[in-house]
Amino acid sequence: xxxxxxxxxxxxxxxxxxxxxFAAFGLFPLIYTGxxxxxxxELGGSAQWKGADNYSSLASSDxxxxxxxxxxxxxxxxxxxxxxxxxxxxxxxxxxxxxxGFFRVAVLAPYATSIAAATLVFAQxxxxxxxxxxxxxxxxxxxxxAWESSKWPAQIxxxxxxxxxxxxxxxxxxxxxxxxxxxDLYEAAALDGASRWRQFLSVTIPxxxxxxxxxxxxxxxxxxxLFGEPMLFGGSVGISGGSGNQFQTLSLxxxxxxxxxxxxxxxxxxxxxxxxxxxxxxxxxxxxSRLNRNRNRNLAxxxxxxxxx
Amino acid sequence: MTRTRDTTTARAPRTGRLRPxxxxxxHAGPLTYVLLGLAALVSLFPLYxxxxxxxxxxxxxxxxxxxxxxxxxxxxxxSFAWNQVDMGEALVNxxxxxGLVTLSTVLFSTLAGFAFAKLxxxxxxxxxxxxxxxxxxxxxxSVIPLYQIITDLGWVDRLQAVxxxxxxxxxxxxxxxxxxIEALPTELxxxxxxxxxxxxxxxxxxxxxxxxxxxAVLGMLVFVQAWNDFFWPFIALTPDGNPTLQVALAGLGxxxxxxxQAVVLTGALISTVPLLLVFAVLGKHVVxxxxxxxxxx
Numbered sequence: 001x002x003x004x005x006x007x008x009x010x011x012x013x014x015x016x017x018x019x020x021x022f023a024a025f026g027l028f029p030l031i032y033t034g035x036x037x038x039x040x041x042e043l044g045g046s047a048q049w050k051g052a053d054n055y056s057s058l059a060s061s062d063x064x065x066x067x068x069x070x071x072x073x074x075x076x077x078x079x080x081x082x083x084x085x086x087x088x089x090x091x092x093x094x095x096x097x098x099x100x101g102f103f104r105v106a107v108l109a110p111y112a113t114s115i116a117a118a119t120l121v122f123a124q125x126x127x128x129x130x131x132x133x134x135x136x137x138x139x140x141x142x143x144x145x146a147w148e149s150s151k152w153p154a155q156i157x158x159x160x161x162x163x164x165x166x167x168x169x170x171x172x173x174x175x176x177x178x179x180x181x182x183x184d185l186y187e188a189a190a191l192d193g194a195s196r197w198r199q200f201l202s203v204t205i206p207x208x209x210x211x212x213x214x215x216x217x218x219x220x221x222x223x224x225x226l227f228g229e230p231m232l233f234g235g236s237v238g239i240s241g242g243s244g245n246q247f248q249t250l251s252l253x254x255x256x257x258x259x260x261x262x263x264x265x266x267x268x269x270x271x272x273x274x275x276x277x278x279x280x281x282x283x284x285x286x287x288x289s290r291l292n293r294n295r296n297r298n299l300a301x302x303x304x305x306x307x308x309x
Numbered sequence: 310m311t312r313t314r315d316t317t318t319a320r321a322p323r324t325g326r327l328r329p330x331x332x333x334x335x336h337a338g339p340l341t342y343v344l345l346g347l348a349a350l351v352s353l354f355p356l357y358x359x360x361x362x363x364x365x366x367x368x369x370x371x372x373x374x375x376x377x378x379x380x381x382x383x384x385x386x387x388s389f390a391w392n393q394v395d396m397g398e399a400l401v402n403x404x405x406x407x408g409l410v411t412l413s414t415v416l417f418s419t420l421a422g423f424a425f426a427k428l429x430x431x432x433x434x435x436x437x438x439x440x441x442x443x444x445x446x447x448x449x450x451s452v453i454p455l456y457q458i459i460t461d462l463g464w465v466d467r468l469q470a471v472x473x474x475x476x477x478x479x480x481x482x483x484x485x486x487x488x489x490i491e492a493l494p495t496e497l498x499x500x501x502x503x504x505x506x507x508x509x510x511x512x513x514x515x516x517x518x519x520x521x522x523x524x525a526v527l528g529m530l531v532f533v534q535a536w537n538d539f540f541w542p543f544i545a546l547t548p549d550g551n552p553t554l555q556v557a558l559a560g561l562g563x564x565x566x567x568x569x570q571a572v573v574l575t576g577a578l579i580s581t582v583p584l585l586l587v588f589a590v591l592g593k594h595v596v597x598x599x600x601x602x603x604x605x606x
Contacts, residue, residue: 014420014421025455088344093345095341101592103348110355110356114537114555116537117578124375125375129371132374175600225448225540228539228543271450272450278445
């Protein structure tokens with residue numbers, strides 16, 4: 001009897017901690033944030049039903065569109081070069097190397113550095129007046145760049161921090177995927193006279209496409225939530241994303257609305273917009289991987305037909 | 310990332326090991342070494358410069374051209390950061406938080422991962438899909454209500470406010486499930502059952518021994534993440550109250566204390582060095598673990 005109970009109940013007992021934690025700290029707050037987004041609430045105050053007002057006031061707010069645009073541009077500047085460099089780095093690490101262990105640990109060291117520590121160091125390196133980067137640019141004959149106060153330089157600097165922290169990590173993920181590519185694919189390509197570069201483009205890249213897609217999605221999710229880097233990069237004006245909001249992201253705007261202005265309803269609406277954006281990304285990914293699958297199937301069919309004829 | 314079917318995600322624990330000598334590998338030419346050397350330099354230089362800046366006076370750090378070689382002030386800056394800014398307390402807090410979160414996440418993830426991998430029960434598929442789906446929900450969605458809750462409970466600046474929400478992670482459950490589904494033979498579990506072993510015995514004598522390598526990898530990934538976690542701790546704890554290292558650094562960076570940049574960067578150094586030491590000592594295992602943990606951000 002006790003034994004049967006053990007068999008039946010135990011699986012639920014084992015998964016319970018996750019679902020209890022999620023219910024308390026994930027699901028309930030998620031729904032409550034949705035409820036808040038339909039109300040006017042101030043920290044410590046009572047709630048007033050507002051319908052979609054918070055959302056429509058977002059739609060007519062320049063700050064919101066600015067933050068959305070910044071999140072997007074910083075996301076692109078920090079993700080695209082990062083993943084391309086990670087691919088190249090993985091390719092290099094895939095050679096037979098002396099000191100492979102050193103190189104791998106070295107490119108992974110930034111991953112061990114926290115957002116806060118990395119950003120504080122880079123804020124000094126990017127300092128307009130005395131930073132090393134402007135010093136080097138000056139030696140090369142360039143004028144000093146206003147890395148914090150001008151829009152694009154600031155976004156590039158912030159993206160550099162993100163790129164620095166994650167390139168090595170992504171490179172190691174690509175490397176693992178590259179090493180799982182069957183060797184005969186390369187041999188066949190080599191027999192057909194494909195150069196190294198050609199093999200990289202037509203064998204390596206297609207073979208690790210699922211991994212690439214995976215890293216794109218993960219980096220996009222990270223970019224959507226960007227908070228600590230722009231905040232600490234901006235120093236005392238970090239929460240507004242610089243004195244002209246030139247690098248205020250959605251997360252920063254949400255924090256500003258909730259904790260500086262005290263408009264919890266609006267902050268909640270921003271949070272929900274972020275969730276919708278991520279769902280959109282997830283949906284896009286599904287579409288892309290379905291297209292990929294179809295394409296692979298067609299490719300396979302074509303190859304088979306060619307082989308048969 | 311939300312769907313279980315992703316081939317990468319599903320395969321990650323298996324492809325995790327980097328085989329030392331796959332046959333097709335070509336020997337690296339000089340250009341490869343130059344480029345890799347450059348990559349290593351770019352990766353390590355900011356960390357080196359952090360050390361340099363932490364060893365000068367505040368005035369020297371903000372003077373052009375910036376120093377490139379270590380100076381004589383490291384110990385002074387360390388003792389200042391330790392005594393005046395209380396980085397010592399922050400280090401203890403971070404160690405407590407990261408330690409508790411790691412222990413609990415590894416334990417609960419292993420139990421849940423085992424249930425999802427090897428125990429038949431009603432609703433298993435749907436619940437697993439739910440676990441995976443929760444991974445896309447950004448923390449921004451929950452911080453406002455959570456902040457209200459911890460304010461009501463009087464938990465602002467209490468460590469439990471940052472530990473409790475992280476007791477177990479969807480990623481960990483999924484990671485352990487992926488590992489155990491292949492590594493743990495179902496017959497082993499069944500044989501133990503037939504011998505009359507109850508579930509706790511099976512966990513202790515069958516599951517843990519098999520799961521140990523994956524538990525170590527998961528523990529390392531969770532520890533790094535908990536150590537460096539920023540968004541929620543920044544909201545739940547205050548730099549001048551009872552901060553973790555990251556929160557204390559945020560306070561320093563925002564200019565809460567009128568301390569010089571050398572001290573700020575000494576704080577950064579204190580937060581980074583423990584993890585870097587772990588990486589340097591465990592190097593190879595960490596690299597293997599990262600690639601095995603590719604399921605994660």
